[in-house]
Amino acid sequence: MKTLAYRLIAVALIGVALSFTTESFLTVANVLNVFRQASLTFLIASGLTLTILTAGLDLSVGANVGLSACLAATVMQSSGSVALGAATGLVFGAGVGIVNGLMVTLLRLPPFIATYGMLWTLNGFTYWFMGGDTIHGFSPGFRALGSGYWLGVPIPIYLMLGFLLAGAVFTRYTTLGHDVYAIGANREAARLSGVPVRSRINLVYVLSGAMAGLAAVVYLARLNSAEADIGEPLTLPAIAAVLIGGTSLFGGVGSLLGTLVGALTLTLVVNGMNLLAVDASWQPLVTGVIVLLAVWIDVVTRQRAEANA
Amino acid sequence: MNMNGNCQTQRSRRSQSSVRFLISACSVCSALIVVSVIASARLYADGEKIAVFTKNQTNPYFQMLRLGADNAAKQMNARVTHYVPTRPDSIPDQMSQIEDVITKRPDAAVFVPVDFKAVAPGLLKMNAAKIPVVNVTDRVEKGDIVTFVGLDDYSVGLATARYLFKKMNGSGAIIILEGVRGVQTSSERLRGFKKALEEFPNVKLLASQPANYQRLAALTVTENLIQRHPNVNGVLAANDSMALGALEAFDGANRKVLAVGINGTKEAMDAIKAGRLLASGDNNGFVQGCVGTMAAIRRLRNLPVPKEVVFPATVIDNTNYKTYDILDSQRVCPKWETVVKP
Numbered sequence: 001m002k003t004l005a006y007r008l009i010a011v012a013l014i015g016v017a018l019s020f021t022t023e024s025f026l027t028v029a030n031v032l033n034v035f036r037q038a039s040l041t042f043l044i045a046s047g048l049t050l051t052i053l054t055a056g057l058d059l060s061v062g063a064n065v066g067l068s069a070c071l072a073a074t075v076m077q078s079s080g081s082v083a084l085g086a087a088t089g090l091v092f093g094a095g096v097g098i099v100n101g102l103m104v105t106l107l108r109l110p111p112f113i114a115t116y117g118m119l120w121t122l123n124g125f126t127y128w129f130m131g132g133d134t135i136h137g138f139s140p141g142f143r144a145l146g147s148g149y150w151l152g153v154p155i156p157i158y159l160m161l162g163f164l165l166a167g168a169v170f171t172r173y174t175t176l177g178h179d180v181y182a183i184g185a186n187r188e189a190a191r192l193s194g195v196p197v198r199s200r201i202n203l204v205y206v207l208s209g210a211m212a213g214l215a216a217v218v219y220l221a222r223l224n225s226a227e228a229d230i231g232e233p234l235t236l237p238a239i240a241a242v243l244i245g246g247t248s249l250f251g252g253v254g255s256l257l258g259t260l261v262g263a264l265t266l267t268l269v270v271n272g273m274n275l276l277a278v279d280a281s282w283q284p285l286v287t288g289v290i291v292l293l294a295v296w297i298d299v300v301t302r303q304r305a306e307a308n309a
Numbered sequence: 310m311n312m313n314g315n316c317q318t319q320r321s322r323r324s325q326s327s328v329r330f331l332i333s334a335c336s337v338c339s340a341l342i343v344v345s346v347i348a349s350a351r352l353y354a355d356g357e358k359i360a361v362f363t364k365n366q367t368n369p370y371f372q373m374l375r376l377g378a379d380n381a382a383k384q385m386n387a388r389v390t391h392y393v394p395t396r397p398d399s400i401p402d403q404m405s406q407i408e409d410v411i412t413k414r415p416d417a418a419v420f421v422p423v424d425f426k427a428v429a430p431g432l433l434k435m436n437a438a439k440i441p442v443v444n445v446t447d448r449v450e451k452g453d454i455v456t457f458v459g460l461d462d463y464s465v466g467l468a469t470a471r472y473l474f475k476k477m478n479g480s481g482a483i484i485i486l487e488g489v490r491g492v493q494t495s496s497e498r499l500r501g502f503k504k505a506l507e508e509f510p511n512v513k514l515l516a517s518q519p520a521n522y523q524r525l526a527a528l529t530v531t532e533n534l535i536q537r538h539p540n541v542n543g544v545l546a547a548n549d550s551m552a553l554g555a556l557e558a559f560d561g562a563n564r565k566v567l568a569v570g571i572n573g574t575k576e577a578m579d580a581i582k583a584g585r586l587l588a589s590g591d592n593n594g595f596v597q598g599c600v601g602t603m604a605a606i607r608r609l610r611n612l613p614v615p616k617e618v619v620f621p622a623t624v625i626d627n628t629n630y631k632t633y634d635i636l637d638s639q640r641v642c643p644k645w646e647t648v649v650k651p
Contacts, residue, residue: 132368
């Protein structure tokens with residue numbers, strides 16, 4: 001909790017610094033813009049956070065978004081039904097999650113390997129399926145999901161807040177959520193105390209896949225187009241958001257609120273660079289430094305806490 | 310390929326039969342194929358093997374280029390094999406594919422380098438293996454080529470930018486969305502944009518940022534830039550995906566803008582038809598694939614091939630898009646003589 005406070009202060013400091021250097025930063029329009037951009041990263045990173053909390057990993061989220069979006073777009077356009085298309089994206093995304101979960105629990109593959117293999121498989125299938133085409137042009141009603149407003153606030157922001165709330169209740173106040181932390185902290189201890197480890201691990205991968213499927217539908221609405229490479233650039237920022245948010249790759253420590261802070265940090269960096277007319281080619285470098293700093297702060301504070309105890 | 314296919318149908322038809330039968334069936338059908346291959350080789354003196362290298366499986370431009378290559382090969386009775394990096398635009402993937410191809414010894418290669426500098430050693434290797442290479446789309450830095458087939462990216466950038474500025478009545482404020490920094494197509498198109506800016510002193514450039522030819526990056530960058538510059542009324546993008554991504558950003562802000570892209574993709578044609586996109590600079594992947602492959606075959610048949618085939622810059626807008634808006638399956642390669650003037 002204490003390190004999360006540091007992170008919030010860091011985000012606030014970046015915000016204050018930006019508002020002093022450019023007057024276009026602290027406007028209602030730009031703050032909503034930043035939150036809307038962060039919301040999509042958050043949707044992907046939220047399910048991923050759960051897998052990392054169990055000391056797992058889901059490297060297939062970006063590829064899953066890509067294929068789910070292409071399938072959803074195909075169904076939406078051939079059937080003319082938005083609901084059917086969106087359902088295809090969600091179901092397929094969750095389906096990928098089921099396979100990931102089974103590879104980890106049943107075949108006992110390390111999560112890194114299982115989901116890395118899945119990444120390639122999904123990409124390969126997407127390239128073949130799309131054959132270099134794009135599917136474009138969706139109804140204005142559907143596009144509003146990505147670029148529309150309700151009461152002056154972009155719709156993806158409501159989705160982000162809704163899932164943040166649901167996720168917070170899930171992780172804090174349900175047995176399922178407690179089990180996720182317990183498995184990440186010490187899998188053997190969790191098993192001995194009666195936690196159904198396998199089914200919980202399956203659950204987090206399904207949730208991660210389903211969130212990727214949902215994100216795919218929102219991306220589709222926002223981009224108004226599906227092409228084979230839309231998922232490609234999403235995986236690494238999602239992992240970065242989780243790590244910057246203070247969730248430990250070793251499992252058991254972290255929160256969805258932290259992931260939101262991580263997603264905001266990443267978005268602020270790009271937004272700030274664009275507003276200050278800094279060449280956006282520097283963005284990966286800055287992201288890298290921030291990830292290293294954030295994880296380093298974690299390590300130091302944890303060592304201090306252990307020394308004090 | 311054929312042999313496997315035949316054996317499989319045999320197998321499925323006679324799932325009960327013995328392994329021995331299967332083996333004999335396979336040898337029979339493979340013998341048949343060998344005979345038919347020899348027969349066809351006798352019938353046609355051609356059937357040259359052409360290896361075609363492209364950058365990725367994701368960009369519609371290269372898909373069109375591959376279709377063009379296939380179509381040309383069909384017309385001229387040659388055989389095309391495609392080599393596409395497993396990871397899009399991957400330099401090591403293309404390098405190892407070049408090595409594979411050298412061991413397979415095709416008669417000629419049609420080569421789109423993923424990077425005009427980094428893959429140049431691959432061209433040198435093909436030179437050493439005495440495989441004639443036609444260079445398409447991006448001009449390789451060094452090495453021997455039969456000919457270069459491509460677009461003058463600088464002229465296309467210049468023409469599309471001039472078109473936009475004229476539609477803006479010569480005054481206003483624009484943003485530029487660049488492709489991948491360091492990639493030749495992007496830097497040349499950008500140079501064209503900048504040249505046009507010099508010609509229109511009342512058009513102000515507010516920002517120029519790379520969006521890596523990607524729609525999502527273009528959307529995000531544009532959303533951010535219009536926060537800082539609320540008075541943008543023109544967008545110059547180095548490809549169509551980015552122009553359309555920028556348009557989504559303006560839609561999301563309930564604002565109108567004049568946007569132009571480059572490549573003349575199917576999606577851009579639809580957007581021009583719908584009045585969303587102003588124009589797109591033509592970059593016909595299909596014709597480049599056709600002419601590149603034809604040049605390779607012509608070289609093998611000792612027909613004349615010019616030093617380079619550079620297509621003139623054309624801007625596609627709502628007055629002329631119909632000539633470009635053709636279904637993929639109905640496209641046919643143009644005659645060599647109509648494209649390459651002696």
